[in-house]
Structure formats: structure tokens, C-alpha cells
Amino acid sequence: MMNPVPIQHRKARLVVVGNGMAGIRAVEELLKMAPEIYEITVFGDEPHPNYNRILLTPVLAGEMALEETILNPLDWYAEHGVTLHTGSRVTAIDRVRRQVLTEDGRTTPYDRLLLATGAAAAIAPIPGNHLPGVFSYRDMADVEQLTHSSDLGGEAVVIGGGLLGLEVAHGLRARGMGVTVVHRRAWPLDKQLDARGGKLLQTAMEARGVRFLLGKESAAVLGDTHVSGLRFTDGSEIPADVLVMTIGIRPRIEIAQAAGLQCEAGILVDDTLQTYDPRIYAVGECVQHRGQTYGLVAPLFEQAKVAANHLAEYGRMRYQGSVTSTKLKVTGIELFSAGDFMGGDHCEEVTLLDSSQGIYKKVILRDNKVVGGLLYGDTSIGPWLFQLMRDGTDVSAFRDNIVFGETHLGDSGHAGENQASRLADGAEICGCNGIAKGSIVKAIREQGLFTLEEVRKCTKASASCGSCTGLVEQLLASTLGGFYDSAPKKKALCGCTELSHQEVRDAILAERLLSVRQTLAYLDWRHPGGCATCRPAINYYVRTAWPAEGLDDAQSRFINERAHANIQRDGTYSVVPRIYGGVTSPAALKRIAEVAERHNVPMVKITGGQRLDLLGVKKEDLPQIWADLDMPSGHAYGKALRTVKSCVGTDFCRFGVQDSTRLAIALERGLERMWAPHKVKLAVSGCPRNCAESTIKDFGIIGVDSGWELYVGGNGGMKVRAADLLCKVKTHEEVLEVAKAFLQMYREDAQYLERTAPWVERVGLDHIKAVVVEDLESRRQFAARMEFALSQEKDPWAEAISGRLDIHAAPLRRIPA
Amino acid sequence: MEWLALGNIEEIPALGGRYVETPQGQIALLRNENDEVFAVSNRCPHRGGPLSEGFVSGKTVFCPLHNWQIDLEKGEAMAPDHGCVKTFPVRIEEQQVWLGLEKATP
Numbered sequence: 001m002m003n004p005v006p007i008q009h010r011k012a013r014l015v016v017v018g019n020g021m022a023g024i025r026a027v028e029e030l031l032k033m034a035p036e037i038y039e040i041t042v043f044g045d046e047p048h049p050n051y052n053r054i055l056l057t058p059v060l061a062g063e064m065a066l067e068e069t070i071l072n073p074l075d076w077y078a079e080h081g082v083t084l085h086t087g088s089r090v091t092a093i094d095r096v097r098r099q100v101l102t103e104d105g106r107t108t109p110y111d112r113l114l115l116a117t118g119a120a121a122a123i124a125p126i127p128g129n130h131l132p133g134v135f136s137y138r139d140m141a142d143v144e145q146l147t148h149s150s151d152l153g154g155e156a157v158v159i160g161g162g163l164l165g166l167e168v169a170h171g172l173r174a175r176g177m178g179v180t181v182v183h184r185r186a187w188p189l190d191k192q193l194d195a196r197g198g199k200l201l202q203t204a205m206e207a208r209g210v211r212f213l214l215g216k217e218s219a220a221v222l223g224d225t226h227v228s229g230l231r232f233t234d235g236s237e238i239p240a241d242v243l244v245m246t247i248g249i250r251p252r253i254e255i256a257q258a259a260g261l262q263c264e265a266g267i268l269v270d271d272t273l274q275t276y277d278p279r280i281y282a283v284g285e286c287v288q289h290r291g292q293t294y295g296l297v298a299p300l301f302e303q304a305k306v307a308a309n310h311l312a313e314y315g316r317m318r319y320q321g322s323v324t325s326t327k328l329k330v331t332g333i334e335l336f337s338a339g340d341f342m343g344g345d346h347c348e349e350v351t352l353l354d355s356s357q358g359i360y361k362k363v364i365l366r367d368n369k370v371v372g373g374l375l376y377g378d379t380s381i382g383p384w385l386f387q388l389m390r391d392g393t394d395v396s397a398f399r400d401n402i403v404f405g406e407t408h409l410g411d412s413g414h415a416g417e418n419q420a421s422r423l424a425d426g427a428e429i430c431g432c433n434g435i436a437k438g439s440i441v442k443a444i445r446e447q448g449l450f451t452l453e454e455v456r457k458c459t460k461a462s463a464s465c466g467s468c469t470g471l472v473e474q475l476l477a478s479t480l481g482g483f484y485d486s487a488p489k490k491k492a493l494c495g496c497t498e499l500s501h502q503e504v505r506d507a508i509l510a511e512r513l514l515s516v517r518q519t520l521a522y523l524d525w526r527h528p529g530g531c532a533t534c535r536p537a538i539n540y541y542v543r544t545a546w547p548a549e550g551l552d553d554a555q556s557r558f559i560n561e562r563a564h565a566n567i568q569r570d571g572t573y574s575v576v577p578r579i580y581g582g583v584t585s586p587a588a589l590k591r592i593a594e595v596a597e598r599h600n601v602p603m604v605k606i607t608g609g610q611r612l613d614l615l616g617v618k619k620e621d622l623p624q625i626w627a628d629l630d631m632p633s634g635h636a637y638g639k640a641l642r643t644v645k646s647c648v649g650t651d652f653c654r655f656g657v658q659d660s661t662r663l664a665i666a667l668e669r670g671l672e673r674m675w676a677p678h679k680v681k682l683a684v685s686g687c688p689r690n691c692a693e694s695t696i697k698d699f700g701i702i703g704v705d706s707g708w709e710l711y712v713g714g715n716g717g718m719k720v721r722a723a724d725l726l727c728k729v730k731t732h733e734e735v736l737e738v739a740k741a742f743l744q745m746y747r748e749d750a751q752y753l754e755r756t757a758p759w760v761e762r763v764g765l766d767h768i769k770a771v772v773v774e775d776l777e778s779r780r781q782f783a784a785r786m787e788f789a790l791s792q793e794k795d796p797w798a799e800a801i802s803g804r805l806d807i808h809a810a811p812l813r814r815i816p817a
Numbered sequence: 818m819e820w821l822a823l824g825n826i827e828e829i830p831a832l833g834g835r836y837v838e839t840p841q842g843q844i845a846l847l848r849n850e851n852d853e854v855f856a857v858s859n860r861c862p863h864r865g866g867p868l869s870e871g872f873v874s875g876k877t878v879f880c881p882l883h884n885w886q887i888d889l890e891k892g893e894a895m896a897p898d899h900g901c902v903k904t905f906p907v908r909i910e911e912q913q914v915w916l917g918l919e920k921a922t923p
């Protein structure tokens with residue numbers, strides 16, 4: 001036999017007609033899915049690589065350079081092995097020979113053909129419509145010519161007051177021309193706005209110097225060698241040096257039609273974007289799908305994705321049509337419109353009109369679902385509304401307020417202020433996971449995230465220490481356009497239940513639930529073992545409700561609180577003994593020094609809380625170090641009382657008016673071992689110079705001539721909040737009682753992981769004053785409950801040393817090699 | 818495969834864990850609410866957090882350092898995270914916990 005003939009292994013050939021937004025997006029999607037299967041050739045009759053058509057107006061207005069609109073530079077085509085023919089128009093498709101013909105005489109064979117020819121501007125069929133000076137507004141060439149013509153100044157007339165007409169009017173006005181928009185209906189943008197919105201828009205555009213001629217039908221373009229004016233059907237005329245026609249677009253279906261492909265207004269395609277010829281696909285403005293053509297990019301991108309999926313031979317996706325919304329891109333005019341914005345039978349309208357502010361909002365509901373809406377002046381709720389519309393969400397619960405969106409922020413941050421929106425994209429929001437603002441916003445937008453939980457799942461932001469929760473909530477609020485309800489009347493404690501924190505708390509008290517596992521079982525938890533969010537919270541609630549009987553479940557405490565030391569990034573721990581009020585002694589310092597030396601502690605550091613931290617200790621060594629120190633735990637690892645900082649006060653300071661150290665020591669002794677929803681820090685300063693920084697503490701105390709000023713709800717750290725003055729008292733005993741009452745109220749009322757700063761803002765200072773300052777009997781009772789709870793807590797280090805508490809310091813077993 | 822007796826199941830706290838030192842490194846033993854015990858390498862695929870100190874619920878352990886969730890049967894991190902830990906077979910007979918280790922290949 002002869003040698004076997006080598007089989008020519010040729011890649012399939014894909015030819016794309018139309019180097020525009022839909023066609024190239026489809027190629028990009030295809031390259032992502034199946035970079036190898038096609039040899040791709042693209043024909044485009046414009047001389048440019050693919051650019052962003054929707055940015056033509058900023059270019060015309062001089063707000064942007066042409067180069068900035070390029071989406072795929074020539075290098076991109078080369079890099080991906082895509083052959084590009086610019087300035088090359090395809091004139092015919094030969095479906096029998098499977099090749100396309102171009103104007104310049106080239107024939108190119110295909111195995112698959114993708115038509116993405118877009119649309120052309122419609123030209124009014126009136127005499128004179130081809131005179132020099134008459135333009136359409138579709139591509140870069142139009143913009144270049146309009147730019148030249150407008151440089152001469154003079155009068156421009158725009159026929160057609162739709163989106164494109166208003167954009168080009170804005171652009172030409174920005175270039176210094178006098179501009180008149182001629183529209184046959186009674187208000188501009190009648191496909192997106194009702195009469196009222198149209199009038200508001202007209203007024204705003206007029207304020208920018210654009211004139212309107214409404215209810216006018218054009219009859220003829222005037223002029224001999226160049227346009228000089230426009231005559232209307234009523235016989236009136238206006239002068240014009242430049243005339244732009246923006247009366248609509250026409251899908252470019254000529255070559256498809258000539259090749260015998262079924263066309264109506266556009267090239268007909270099925271849900272896979274296939275035409276009647278199975279080798280030929282089509283996407284973009286040139287197609288008609290389920291009777292619908294589109295003139296916006298969002299649906300085209302969806303089509304591109306599906307077409308690419310089929311070209312890549314995955315064959316899985318279906319395009320089912322798109323719901324679209326529009327925004328007008330005229331600088332300074334905010335307008336959003338979607339769906340059925342006129343309403344009518346069986347529809348309800350919710351509207352808001354604030355003429356003085358130029359704000360108009362209208363939402364159309366049918367059967368309690370949003371079916372459309374228009375927003376003028378303030379479009380912040382647009383994305384949210386659009387989402388409600390696409391999801392078919394039942395809005396009966398908030399329909400009355402729907403035009404306001406929802407603006408509740410989370411439990412932190414300054415009232416009403418949105419710091420997060422002012423941060424730069426690179427700003428780190430979640431320190432724990434190193435997540436910057438930009439990536440959170442991107443995830444919210446691109447993945448359509450709506451809740452804090454979803455952001456946590458997708459980005460990890462706020463999934464660790466939670467201190468950035470407030471900021472993430474603000475980002476949700478600002479990105480979702482005003483709507484983000486972080487504190488709905490009912491927010492589930494976690495994914496294991498529908499119940500809120502408060503409901504769980506109430507049940508623990510009412511049903512005498514004495515442990516985490518009992519609570520999970522009684523309340524029908526979805527996961528019988530709970531999760532890392534609910535278990536610590538419930539353990540805290542059980543212990544607060546039942547300080548004597550409630551079981552403190554070590555497995556429902558975070559590692560730090562279980563090991564009674566702070567775990568560090570390398571898995572070692574840090575040890576902070578209590579130093580009451582920051583006052584120590586040579587003997588105590590010596591002991592700490594000796595222990596550090598004996599155990600080769602790698603680092604000894606003075607903490608921000610006026611005590612000493614031994615860092616880098618192995619878990620196995622913890623009990624021995626505690627035994628050697630023989631000092632109480634500083635609870636530096638807990639959602640608990642941390643320290644009471646102090647300044648030197650009257651004993652030594654020449655300014656001091658009160659004995660701050662003695663009070664600090666008394667407070668720390670009176671409150672040590674207090675668990676709380678979150679960490680709690682105190683400070684005592686001996687005079688208003690406030691050296692102990694009492695005004696950024698959960699409970700801060702400042703000595704004055706006549707006694708002590710007590711401040712609450714202060715916070716340092718990431719979200720600084722100055723504390724509020726709660727009251728003034730005279731004696732140490734009163735300070736202690738108010739401190740205990742205030743902190744007990746916080747313990748009983750605040751949600752787990754809610755710090756005093758947001759809690760004080762939430763419940764209100766006046767209410768707190770009434771309960772723990774003014775009503776002496778109530779103050780006494782709160783303080784007494786605190787004392788009882790504290791009497792039930794033992795020093796964990798002493799417990800561990802005596803063997804009553806096992807922190808599982810050693811491995812279960814060591815298996816020798 | 819060599820089966821090693823580790824001790825009584827009660828030495829592992831329910832909904833929590835312990836670890837054992839082995840020639841192959843630390844192995845976490847995690848016990849859930851149904852008294853099932855799982856053994857996985859004691860290093861979280863994220864940044865090496867000690868999984869034996871995590872929260873156990875069902876077939877999941879939540880890493881104590883940054884709350885990655887690891888599927889204990891597959892040894893894989895759950896979305897959105899990616900990574901895996903080695904899993905080891907465990908048998909429980911009359912409260913005794915046995916761990917299966919491959920013999921070290923010389």
C-alpha cells in the first residue's frame with residue numbers, strides 16, 4: 001500500500017461581518033470558552049478597530065478623546081490571532097459555496113458565519129435629505145464631520161427628540177452652536193417619558209440653551225448646494241447650517257436578505273441566535289428575536305454570550321429576550337426609564353413630584369409588582385427598581401415608600417453620613433481579608449449582590465472580624481442606589497434560621513433555654529450544629545440571660561475565648577495579664593520579665609491598653625506560663641471588659657483635680673471578667689486635659705472640680721466616634737454604679753457584636769439616661785444584675801492552673817514515626 | 818494502611834476538635850453533633866489556620882482564623898474559596914476512635 005495520506009487538520013473558519021460592539025463581544029466570549037477551535041476573520045467597513053459607540057457624545061462634546069473610546073486596539077486582534085480587515089465592506093454572502101464577498105473583490109470562505117452588522121441611522125424621506133450639511137449620528141465618521149462643521153459655528157437643527165437627538169443636541173451645544181430640536185410629539189423623549197417628565201427635561205435642556213420646536217412635522221430640507229434651513233408641513237421654516245437626523249435606526253439586513261435569509265425588521269434568529277441557515281448566526285442591532293429588535297448594548301451583550309456558547313459547541317445557553325432600561329447621558333441631567341412607564345388599565349402609579357428640586361419619580365405597579373418606572377432628577381433608586389421589575393418582586397410591604405428607595409444604613413458609621421462612598425477604589429475596606437472598595441463594588445455590580453451575606457460569600461469582605469460591616473453596608477447602599485435595607489424590621493440571625501437576634505433572645509428567656517444546643521434544638525435550627533455566626537451569639541445570649549444556670553459552651557466560643565489567649569497569624573498565642581488601671585509594681589514587672597525569659601517569649605510589647613503583651617507563645621505552653629505569672633487574665637482576647645486606662649491624676653500630676661488612677665483601679669476590679677456583646681474599653685482622666693483619651697471609650701470618665709463627667713459610646717479604631725456626655729456625678733461609688741448599670745443595659749440590649757457606639761446611636765442617649773441615670777431604682781437593679789453576673793465568673797487562668805478548666809493545650813496523641 | 822487507636826470519642830469535644838501529632842504533620846479530629854468524627858490535615862488551605870480549633874457543624878468546619886468553610890468529607894473549601902486539605906479515614910468502635918494512616922513509604 002501507499003503511505004497513508006496525512007489528514008490535513010485544519011481549524012474551522014469563523015467569519016464575522018461587522019467589527020462593532022456585539023460582534024467583537026461575541027468573539028471575546030468565544031475566545032474565553034474555546035480559544036482554539038476557530039480561525040477567526042473579522043470584516044468591518046469602518047476604518048477603526050472596535051470602539052465604544054455609546055461614548056460618541058462625550059467625544060463630540062469635547063469631554064473625551066477619540067482614542068479613549070477604543071475597546072479593542074489593533075494589538076488585541078493580533079494577540080488573539082484574529083484577522084481584521086478594516087474599511088472593508090461585505091457585499092454578498094454565497095451560502096452555497098460558503099463564502100463572503102467584499103467590495104474590494106476578496107472572497108473569504110467560512111464554516112460558520114456571524115452577522116453583526118448593527119444598524120444604520122434612518123433618514124427622513126423628504127426632499128433635500130442628501131444635501132451637504134445633512135448628517136446622521138451613528139459612527140465616528142459622523143462625529144468627525146460634525147466636529148468640523150460645528151467649528152464654523154452657526155445654527156444646528158436636530159430632527160428627532162429621542163435619546164440620540166438629545167445627545168447630539170447636547171454635544172453640538174457644548175461645541176458652541178445654537179441648537180434647535182424638532183420633534184413631532186408634544187414632548188421630547190416620548191418613548192421614555194410621560195408628559196410631566198418630558199416637560200421637566202425640556203426645561204432643563206432649555207436652561208442649557210437648547211431650543212425645542214414640538215409638534216412639528218418636517219417637510220423639506222432647504223438649500224441649493226448646502227443645507228440652509230428646514231421647512232415644516234405647516235409651511236413655517238427655520239434656518240440651519242447643520243442638520244442632524246436622529247429619527248430612528250434601521251437594522252442593516254441588506255446582505256442577509258439578498259442571501260435569502262429570513263428577515264423582517266431584522267434578521268430573524270431563534271433562541272440560540274441562529275438564523276434560518278444553521279451555519280449562520282447573528283447578534284446585535286441587526287437581529288430580530290421573538291419579534292423584538294434592540295438598540296441598546298445590554299441585550300446585545302447577552303446575545304453575544306449565547307451565540308458564543310453555541311459557536312463554541314457547548315450548545316447549552318438560550319437567549320430569551322431582554323428587559324431593558326435607559327439612561328440619558330447628558331451631563332448633569334439624570335434620567336432613568338424602564339418598562340411600562342405610562343401605566344393604564346389595571347395599573348397603579350406611585351409618584352413623587354418635587355418641582356422646586358426638579359425631581360420626578362413614577363413607579364408603575366401591576367398586581368403589586370413593578371412593571372415600569374421613570375425617574376427624573378434623582379435616579380439613585382433606578383438599579384434597585386429595575387431589579388424589582390426583573391425579579392417580579394412583590395412590593396406590597398413597602399409600596400408606599402417605594403419612590404424613596406430605602407436608605408437605612410447599618411449599625412455603624414455616622415448618622416446619615418456615607419463615608420464609604422467617599423473612599424477611593426483602592427481603599428481597603430476589609431482589613432482582615434485585604435479587600436479593597438473597588439473589588440467589593442465590582443462584585444456588587446457584576447454579580448448582582450443584594451445583601452451583606454452575599455457580599456461576605458462572594459468577596460469575603462466583612463466575613464472575618466466584622467469591624468468593616470458598617471462600611472460594607474454603606475457600599476451596598478451607595479452601589480445599589482439608595483436601597484439596601486440592612487436593618488429590616490426582621491433580620492435573620494444567620495443562615496440557619498429565620499429568627500432575628502431579638503426573637504432568639506426572647507425565646508432563651510421565656511423558655512429557659514440553658515445552652516446553645518438546647519436553643520438550636522428548641523428553635524428548629526436548619527443545621528442542628530449551627531454555624532460560626534450563630535453559636536457565639538447564642539452562647540452569649542444564654543450566659544447573659546442565665547448567668548448562674550446557663551452553660552458556657554466552649555465550642556461555641558471563638559478560639560481566643562476558648563484558649564483564653566489571642567491566636568496570632570502564625571498559630572501562636574499572646575498573653576496579656578491584667579494590670580489594674582495600668583498601675584503596676586517592680587515586683588510584678590520582674591515576674592513578667594522572668595516568665596518571658598524562662599519561656600523564651602519572642603516579643604514583649606506594651607499594648608495600646610496600658611499593659612504588657614507576651615507574644616509568640618505556643619498553645620501547649622499557655623497553662624505553664626499562666627501558672628508562672630500567677631496573675632489574673634486580662635481578657636485581652638475577649639468580647640469582654642478589656643482595660644481601664646488611666647492618667648496619673650492628682651497623685652502626681654500638677655493639673656490633676658481628681659484621683660484618676662484610684663478610680664480606674666476600682667472600676668477595673670469592679671468590672672473584670674465581664675463578657676459583653678463586643679469588647680469594652682474604659683478610661684479615666686484626672687482633669688479635662690483628658691490624657692487617657694476618655695472621650696473615645698465605651699465608657700469614659702473625666703475628672704472636673706466638682707466630681708466626674710461620664711461619657712458613653714465613644715470609639716477609636718476605624719470609625720472614630722466621640723463619646724456622648726451621659727451625666728455628672730460626685731463620688732466614686734456613683735461612678736461605679738452608673739458604669740455597671742450602663743454596661744448591663746448594653747449587655748442585655750445590644751445585639752451580639754454590636755459595639756456601644758452604634759448601640760447608643762440606635763437606642764438613643766435620652767432613653768439610656770432615663771434608664772440608668774434618672775431612675776435611681778432602675779439604675780440600682782441594673783447594677784445589681786451586673787454584680788450577680790460577675791459573681792458567677794471565675795478567673796479562667798486560675799481555673800486552668802487548678803485543672804478545673806481544660807483548654808486542650810496538648811495534642812490528643814503524639815504518634816511517633 | 819495502619820489503624821491507630823487515638824482514645825475515647827469523649828476526649829474530642831462535640832462540635833469541636835482536637836489534633837494529633839503524626840509523622841505526617843498535625844491531623845485535626847473533628848466531631849459533629851451526630852458523633853461522627855472526621856480527620857483532616859490541621860492546616861487550613863487559606864493561611865494554615867488550625868482547623869482543630871474551628872467550629873464544627875454537620876460536615877463542615879469553619880476555620881478559626883478567617884472563617885473559611887471546609888467540607889469535611891471532600892476536604893474541599895466551599896465557595897467562594899478554593900483549596901483543599903487531605904482527609905484521613907476514621908473508624909469508631911465502642912467509643913474508641915481509630916485513625917487510618919498510610920505506612921510511610923521508605
Ligand SMILES: Cc1cc2nc3c(=O)[nH]c(=O)nc-3n(C[C@H](O)[C@H](O)[C@H](O)COP(=O)(O)OP(=O)(O)OC[C@H]3O[C@@H](n4cnc5c(N)ncnc54)[C@H](O)[C@@H]3O)c2cc1C
Binds near residue numbers: 056
Ligand atoms: C451616539 C450613540 C449613543 C448611544 N448610547 C447608548 C447608550 O448610552 N446605551 C446603550 O445601551 N446603547 C447606546 N447606543 C446604542 C449602541 O451603541 C448600539 O446598540 C450598539 O453599538 C450596537 O452594536 P452592534 O454591534 O449591533 O452594532 P455596531 O456597534 O453598529 O456595529 C456594527 C458594525 O458593523 C459594521 N458593518 C455593518 N455592515 C457591514 C458590512 N456589510 N460589512 C462590514 N462591516 C459592516 C458597521 O460599520 C459597524 O461598525 C448608542 C448609539 C449611538 C449611535
Ligand code: HEM
Binds near residue numbers: 576608610634637718
Ligand atoms: C485580630 C485582630 C486584633 C487583635 C488580635 C487585637 C489585639 C489587641 C490587643 C491585645 C490589644 C491590647 C488590649 C489590652 O491591653 O487589653 C488591643 C488594643 C487595641 N485595639 Fe486591637 N486587636 C485586633 C483588632 C483590632 C481592630 C480591628 C481595631 C480597630 C478597629 C483595634 C483597635 C484597638 C485599639 C484602639 C486598642 C487600644 C485600646 C486602648 O487604647 O484602650 N484592634 N488590640
Ligand code: SF4
Binds near residue numbers: 657
Ligand atoms: S488628664 Fe489631667 S490629671 Fe490626668 S495626666 Fe492629664 S493633665 Fe494630669
Ligand code: FES
Binds near residue numbers: 866882
Ligand atoms: S487560615 Fe483558615 S481561613 Fe484563613
